[in-house]
Amino acid sequence: MKLELLGITKRFGAVTANEDIDLVIEPGEIHALLGENGAGKSTLMNVLYGLYTADEGHIEIDGVRQNFSGPGDAMAAGIGMVHQHFMLIPVFTVAENVALGHEPTKALGVIDIAEAKKQVLEISERFGFNIDPDALIEDLPVGAQQRVEIIKALSRDARILVLDEPTAVLTPQETDELMEIMRQLAKSGTSIVFITHKLREVKAVADRITVIRLGKVVGSAKPDAETSALASLMVGREVMLTVNKKPAAMGDVVLEVEHITVLDDRSQKAVNDVSFEVRGGEILALAGVQGNGQTELAEFLLGLRKPMGSKAKVNLNGKEITNKSVREVLESGVGFIPEDRQSDGLVSEFTIAENLMLNSSYKSRFTKGLNINFAARKLIAKELVEQFDVRTPSSETVANKLSGGNQQKVVVARELSREVILLIASQPTRGVDVGSIEFIHEQIIAERDAGKAVILISSELDEVLALADRIAVMYRGKIVGIVEPNTSREDLGKLMAGVTA
Amino acid sequence: MSEINKADNTMPQVMREIFSGGLVRTVISILLGFLVGALFMIGSNKEFIESLGYIFARPADALGAAFAVVNDGYGALFRGAIYNADAETFEKAIRPLTETLRLGAPLIAAGLGIGLTFRVGLFNIGGTGQLIFGMIFATFVATRLELPFVLHMVVALIAGIVGAALLGAFVGFLKARTGAHEVILTIMMNYIALYFFTFLMRDPALLQETRASGNPKADAAAETALLPKLLGDNYSLHWGLIFALLAVVVFWWLMERSTIGYRLRMVGFNPDAARAAGINVEKTYILAMALSAGFVGVAAANQALGTAIGVTPSSHANIGFDAITVALLGGSSGPGILLAGLLFGAFKAGAPSMQVFGVSPEVLGIVQGAIVLFIAAPPLIRALFRLPKPQTTNALESIRKRIFTRGGGSK
Numbered sequence: 059m060k061l062e063l064l065g066i067t068k069r070f071g072a073v074t075a076n077e078d079i080d081l082v083i084e085p086g087e088i089h090a091l092l093g094e095n096g097a098g099k100s101t102l103m104n105v106l107y108g109l110y111t112a113d114e115g116h117i118e119i120d121g122v123r124q125n126f127s128g129p130g131d132a133m134a135a136g137i138g139m140v141h142q143h144f145m146l147i148p149v150f151t152v153a154e155n156v157a158l159g160h161e162p163t164k165a166l167g168v169i170d171i172a173e174a175k176k177q178v179l180e181i182s183e184r185f186g187f188n189i190d191p192d193a194l195i196e197d198l199p200v201g202a203q204q205r206v207e208i209i210k211a212l213s214r215d216a217r218i219l220v221l222d223e224p225t226a227v228l229t230p231q232e233t234d235e236l237m238e239i240m241r242q243l244a245k246s247g248t249s250i251v252f253i254t255h256k257l258r259e260v261k262a263v264a265d266r267i268t269v270i271r272l273g274k275v276v277g278s279a280k281p282d283a284e285t286s287a288l289a290s291l292m293v294g295r296e297v298m299l300t301v302n303k304k305p306a307a308m309g310d311v312v313l314e315v316e317h318i319t320v321l322d323d324r325s326q327k328a329v330n331d332v333s334f335e336v337r338g339g340e341i342l343a344l345a346g347v348q349g350n351g352q353t354e355l356a357e358f359l360l361g362l363r364k365p366m367g368s369k370a371k372v373n374l375n376g377k378e379i380t381n382k383s384v385r386e387v388l389e390s391g392v393g394f395i396p397e398d399r400q401s402d403g404l405v406s407e408f409t410i411a412e413n414l415m416l417n418s419s420y421k422s423r424f425t426k427g428l429n430i431n432f433a434a435r436k437l438i439a440k441e442l443v444e445q446f447d448v449r450t451p452s453s454e455t456v457a458n459k460l461s462g463g464n465q466q467k468v469v470v471a472r473e474l475s476r477e478v479i480l481l482i483a484s485q486p487t488r489g490v491d492v493g494s495i496e497f498i499h500e501q502i503i504a505e506r507d508a509g510k511a512v513i514l515i516s517s518e519l520d521e522v523l524a525l526a527d528r529i530a531v532m533y534r535g536k537i538v539g540i541v542e543p544n545t546s547r548e549d550l551g552k553l554m555a556g557v558t559a
Numbered sequence: 560m561s562e563i564n565k566a567d568n569t570m571p572q573v574m575r576e577i578f579s580g581g582l583v584r585t586v587i588s589i590l591l592g593f594l595v596g597a598l599f600m601i602g603s604n605k606e607f608i609e610s611l612g613y614i615f616a617r618p619a620d621a622l623g624a625a626f627a628v629v630n631d632g633y634g635a636l637f638r639g640a641i642y643n644a645d646a647e648t649f650e651k652a653i654r655p656l657t658e659t660l661r662l663g664a665p666l667i668a669a670g671l672g673i674g675l676t677f678r679v680g681l682f683n684i685g686g687t688g689q690l691i692f693g694m695i696f697a698t699f700v701a702t703r704l705e706l707p708f709v710l711h712m713v714v715a716l717i718a719g720i721v722g723a724a725l726l727g728a729f730v731g732f733l734k735a736r737t738g739a740h741e742v743i744l745t746i747m748m749n750y751i752a753l754y755f756f757t758f759l760m761r762d763p764a765l766l767q768e769t770r771a772s773g774n775p776k777a778d779a780a781a782e783t784a785l786l787p788k789l790l791g792d793n794y795s796l797h798w799g800l801i802f803a804l805l806a807v808v809v810f811w812w813l814m815e816r817s818t819i820g821y822r823l824r825m826v827g828f829n830p831d832a833a834r835a836a837g838i839n840v841e842k843t844y845i846l847a848m849a850l851s852a853g854f855v856g857v858a859a860a861n862q863a864l865g866t867a868i869g870v871t872p873s874s875h876a877n878i879g880f881d882a883i884t885v886a887l888l889g890g891s892s893g894p895g896i897l898l899a900g901l902l903f904g905a906f907k908a909g910a911p912s913m914q915v916f917g918v919s920p921e922v923l924g925i926v927q928g929a930i931v932l933f934i935a936a937p938p939l940i941r942a943l944f945r946l947p948k949p950q951t952t953n954a955l956e957s958i959r960k961r962i963f964t965r966g967g968g969s970k
Contacts, residue, residue, distance in 0.1 A: 362834060385837030394835065402835040405828045416825065417836035419818045428817045 059085055059136055059217040061106075061249065065115035068101055075101040077273045078115070083218060088240055088250045090264035090281075092257070092292055094491065098273040099253045103220050106251075107139050108132040138211025142223045144203050148196035152189055153178050156210045181209045185242050200349070201232035208239070212248075219243065220251045225259055226517075229347050230551035237263045255292070257285050301496075303503045306527040309338030312511035313480050317369035320351075320358045327366075328354035330535035336480070341502065341512040343526035343543075346554055348517045351535040353397060356484045356515055360394050361387040375479060388417050393478035395469055397485040397515065399462075403469040406458035410450060411439035413457050414472050438475075446471035447497060463494030470498055474505060481505050484515040499525060519547060581890050584940050588888075589902070591940075592930030596922045597629045603919065604628040632918035639912030640905035650793060655908055657796040661865075663904020664803035665858035665878050670885030670896040671810045672854030676741075677891040678814060679847040680827040685730060685745025686879025688752035689723040689852040693859025695756055696722025698766060698870055701780035701863060711783035712864065716802065719860030720853050726752065727852020731845035741848065749879070757872045768869050777869040786864045799861035803900075806857050811893035813850070823847055855879065884931045903927060 061083040068076040075098045083089050093099045104110045106117060108126030117124045119135055126132045129139070146155050157174035164170045178191035187205045195203060204224060211219055221240075225233045240250055240263055254260060260267055260281065267279045269291045277291045313336040322328035329351040336342045344352050357363045359372070361384040372380045379387055388394070396402035404413050415424040415435060424435050439453035448467045450460055457465055466486070473481065483502060487495040502525060506512050516522050522529055523543060530540045531553040539553045601607050607624040614621050638645065640659045646652040669686050676683040683689075697719030706714060730744045759766040760775035768776045786797040814820035826833045826843045834840050862874050885903055889895030906927060910920035933940055 360835065383837070383839065384834065385839070388837045396835055401829070401831045403832060405825055405832050407828045408825070412821070415821075416832065419821050419825075419836075419838075425818050428819060430816060430818055430821055 059249065060120050061137075061218050062118040062121075063102070063106065063115070064118060066102060066105055066112045066117075067114035068098075068105055068110055069113050075273050076105065076112075079270070079273075079275055081268060081275070083249045083251060084266075085217075085249055086244050086247045087265040088244050088252055088263055090252045090254060090260040090267045091270060092254060092260050092267055092288065093270035094255055094292060097255075097270045097292075099270055100222060101273075102270070103139065103222060103251070103253060106132065106220065107137060133214050133216070136215060136217040137220065138208075138214060138216025138218070139220045140204065140207040140211060140222065140224060142226060144207055146195045146203060146206060149194065151192050151194055152198075152206050152209075153191040155195055155206060156191075156213050160214065177213050178209055181212050184246075185239060187239070199232075200227050201229075201235060204228070204236065205239070208243075216248070218249045218251065220253070222253045223255075224252070225254065225256060227348055229555040231555045233259065257288050257292075260288070261285065301499050301503060301524045303525075304507065306340045306506065307509075308340050308527075309509050311335050312338045312375055313513075314371070314373040315359075316371040317367065318355070318358060318372070319366040319370065320354045320363050321366060322354050328535055329358065332532075332535070332537050334530055334537060334540065336511040336513055338479070338509045338511050339506055340527040341506050341514050341525050343514045343516060343522040343529045344532055344537075345516065345519065345522045345526075345529050345550065346532035350532045352515045352517075352532055353484070355532075356394075356397070356482055356513075359387075359482055359513070360384055360392065385417075385420070388476075391477060391479040393473035393476060393481040395466075395473055395481070395483040395486050397488065399465055399469050404457045404465055407456060409456055410443065410448065410453045410460075410468055411435050413468055414439050414442060414453075414475075416472060418476065442471040442475055446474075446501075461491065463490040466490050466498065467494060470501055474501060478505075478510060480511045480513070482513045482515070485517065486514070487516075487518070487521060519550060522550075523547075581895075585888065585890070585895075585934060587940055587944060588930050588933035591933050591943075592926045593633070595929040596926035597633070599922050599925055600628050600632045600918055601625045628918065631916045632913055632922065635913045635916040635918065636905075636909035636923070638909075640909030654794060655912075657790060657794045658908040659901065659905040660800050661796045661904075662907040663901040664799040665861040665876075666881055666885050666903050666907075667803040667897055667900030668806045668857035668861065669855045669878050669882035670889060670900050671806055671893065672851040672858075673882045674886035674889060674891035674896050675810070675814070675823070675851045675854065676847060677886055678820075678827050679823045679843070680830070681844065681847060681851075682742050683727070683730075683745055683848065683851050684742055684880075684883065685727070685748050685852075686855050686882045687875050687877070688745065688749040688879070689726050689855040690859045690862065690875050690879045691749075691752040691756045692726040693719040693723035693852075693856035694863045694870055694874060695759060695766070697860045697863035698777050698780065701784035702766070702778040702869075705781070706783060708783040711781065712786065715780070715784045715864055716857075716860040719863060720856035723856030723859050724849045724853040727855070728845055728849035730852075731848030734848070735841035735844050741844075753872065753875075760870075760872065774871075776871050779867050779869045780864050782867075784864055785867060786861070795866075797865055799865050802857055802861065804897075806854055807893045807897050810854065810896075814893070819846075823850075855882070858882070881927075884927055887931050887934055 063079060063081040066076050066079045067074065079102060081102070091099050091102070101110065105112045108128045108131050111127075117126065124135055126135070147158070150158070153171060153174040156178050157169065157171070162170040162173040175191040178189065181187070182189045187209065189202060189205055189209065195206065198206070208219065224236060228236060237259070240252065244250055244265075252260070252264060264281050267281060267283070267288070268275055269277045269279065269288065271292060279288060279291070315335065316333045318329055318332045319327060320329040332355065334342070344355065346352055354363060358365060361382055365380065370380055371378065374390055374392065377390065379390055382390070400406065405416065415422070418424050423431070423438065425431055436453065442448075443450060443453045446467045448460070448464050448471065450464060457468065460468070470486070481502070486498050486502065490498065502512060502514065514522070514525055526543045528540055529543055529545065529550070530537045531550065532538070533554060533556040538556060541550070541553070604624060607621060607628060610617070610620040610624050638655065640655050643652045643655050669690065672689070673683055673686055697715045700715040700718040701711070704711070704714070726748060730741055730748060733739050733744055734741050757775045760777050761767060763769060766777045768778045786799050788794065789796045789798055789800060814824070822833070822838055822843060825836070826838060826840055830840045833843070858878055862876065862878070863870055881903055885896055885899045888902070889897070889899035906923040910923055913920045913923070
């Protein structure tokens with residue numbers, strides 16, 4: 059089945075997410091759609107899947123023009139989609155999830171679960187998925203859940219499979235398994251659209267590569283193209299994958315963390331008896347695949363989560379802050395860049411100036427008694443906007459008018475302009491354009507060089523390797539190793555998968 | 560870029576914002592509300608219905624009847640609520656306006672309270688219960704304590720505010736501690752407060768009128784505690800209006816200028832970000848409910864201390880619920896609530912004179928509800944009048960700031 063997207067344009071208000079995009083997927087090929095976060099890949103796939111209607115252009119399958127008014131139409135035409143966030147019901151079994159939406163039925167509408175199981179087993183065996191149809195989804199590891207999503211799509215006779223950032227949640231080993239599956243599927247004639255921003259994966263598995271930047275196709279390439287060539291296509295200029303930094307001048311211990319156990323929202327142990335320390339003038343990276351306790355650990359350090367047990371202890375500059383409130387932690391000198399700026403870092407309805415005083419609304423340079431000191435706030439906001447290179451018409455612009463990178467700069471500006479002795483930066487460059495990434499990295503290095511202690515939490519290996527002075531790898535709530543930044547990717551990958559030497 | 564060029568760039572943007580934003584939509588909603596009310600008046604009019612029988616023969620009759628009833632009805636509303644041109648003297652002609660102000664005052668104060676919770680992302684439907692608690696406290700002070708004038712009134716007013724705020728804080732506390740939803744809590748508190756009030760007024764040892772015949776009724780407030788008349792004894796307008804206006808100023812300062820209001824708005828927009836910024840969101844909910852009910856308490860004092868007749872279980876006059884519509888119409892802003900409270904105050908003042916003209920004053924309730932319905936369903940209005948979609952820029956805000964911000968407006 060040959061799929062063609064012809065001249066697709068999709069606008070959201072004044073923003074053009076896709077502009078005149080042509081894309082041809084040949085039968086049985088693995089076609090990588092490469093681009094940064096926010097380049098318009100997901101929008102394009104949502105147009106393909108019938109979730110959005112294109113403003114211009116159309117879709118053809120085997121030369122026949124298609125009109126999808128919803129995912130149902132797309133599925134009927136043979137398009138299957140595996141979303142980045144799985145659409146599975148955790149308390150249902152594999153077979154129930156696969157059957158959901160087109161359940162095989164017996165007389166009187168009774169679900170024929172045996173038939174559903176047979177289907178799962180058949181697909182699972184054909185491609186060596188090794189999935190038990192009776193297992194509950196919530197008991198399966200992430201990689202297996204993803205395979206259930208693929209089975210779900212295949213059971214609906216999908217001949218084109220769209221995988222949206224499928225490796226974001228996988229360990230390196232699970233990623234390898236997924237790639238093997240992709241190759242097998244392609245061999246059996248299924249076309250695959252592989253959406254990603256990771257160059258190495260593209261080179262490993264794709265037959266053809268289309269690069270998208272700022273909503274437009276900027277080029278296509280074969281997988282044997284140079285990595286640096288692909289990278290510069292993707293970001294529009296030569297990028298420095300390394301950051302210039304001096305060797306660390308380590309100071310005294312700033313943060314001591316001992317025997318921390320933290321529960322997540324489902325009351326499961328997300329962080330399990332973790333201890334470490336950070337010195338002034340060093341960047342400690344907490345690396346690991348997302349969902350191995352980093353988020354909860356960061357939230358604990360800020361005071362949003364309380365520790366379990368009596369052995370837990372956190373000292374900041376020798377003073378205990380174990381059970382302090384968020385406000386006390388912030389005021390004792392902790393800067394916090396949250397991993398999700400939209401939900402935790404900014405009030406998107408507030409202006410830049412208002413956002414800059416978010417955690418300084420009690421006694422601070424922004425206040426005068428119970429009043430907001432509007433004059434001072436305006437002045438400070440203007441300075442910070444300039445200093446941190448926030449691209450905005452004015453400091454009174456509402457935050458949700460800014461691009462992701464500029465929003466993040468507002469958060470960084472707020473945290474770094476306070477008196478901090480410890481900076482916790484959680485995924486500081488997620489969804490941020492390359493120019494801003496470089497700028498934010500420089501700021502973090504500058505903090506380190508000024509003698510501050512920095513904890514960098516990142517699931518991007520490149521970022522970790524570029525910035526860290528020491529790397530602590532987290533796996534299933536534990537720190538499985540603390541290694542030097544010159545450790546090889548392979549060894550880090552093994553650690554991230556929980557394999558300790 | 561010169562200042563003039565800048566203004567040139569902003570003006571059309573401002574026009575778009577006005578047409579897509581609150582003001583025009585609010586005016587259209589009010590007009591539509593009156594239109595709906597007119598349809599009800601016409602539909603229930605005897606002459607009009609009779610004229611329908613021969614509408615094709617003499618359509619002018621039906622139109623005439625329709626026009627006459629709407630003219631009568633809304634004319635009576637105007638005479639009853641703003642200016643009565645038929646009165647012999649100017650003094651009497653202007654009395655309806657003072658009535659509008661008197662009846663609007665508690666709606667404004669309570670509307671501020673409800674509007675405050677909207678800004679914090681809460682929904683306080685407990686205006687009635689909080690009003691009643693405020694009335695209990697204010698009535699107790701006004702009838703059971705002996706204090707000199709002014710002091711007595713001030714203490715009773717504060718008692719009203721504190722009484723209401725206590726109930727509000729209790730709801731906030733339950734929400735923060737147990738996670739119960741404030742809508743459920745406030746609705747149930749309305750019942751408890753109302754019957755508790757009636758219970759108190761059945762026992763002479765508590766709040767019942769000393770010489771009552773067993774009906775639930777409290778003593779009249781002592782003269783030292785009564786709100787003094789504002790324009791002499793010919794008008795019943797009293798100091799309640801002044802307190803309501805003061806409440807508007809306090810509300811504006813609190814929400815727009817103070818750090819307290821800043822945190823309240825922060826929690827309202829994004830409680831997660833507030834939490835990460837070190838704000839105790841649960842405490843903020845308690846504070847917001849207490850402040851909200853405190854404003855309702857001003858209305859409570861108005862009801863308890865405004866007239867020389869003792870309060871009864873129906874003295875809450877449904878203000879707690881009307882305040883929700885006032886807050887919605889006023890867009891939860893101080894000035895907006897002031898205007899909305901006056902409009903609905905005018906409805907209350909004008910209702911009796913409509914009845915005199917044989918138009919059922921319940922039509923005004925329909926108008927009131929319809930207005931808020933149109934306000935609450937912006938896409939409906941936009942579709943009907945082909946208004947542009949909301950523009951989310953700050954042009955209007957920047958102009959407002961240029962006018963209203965001291966010093967900081969111009970560079």
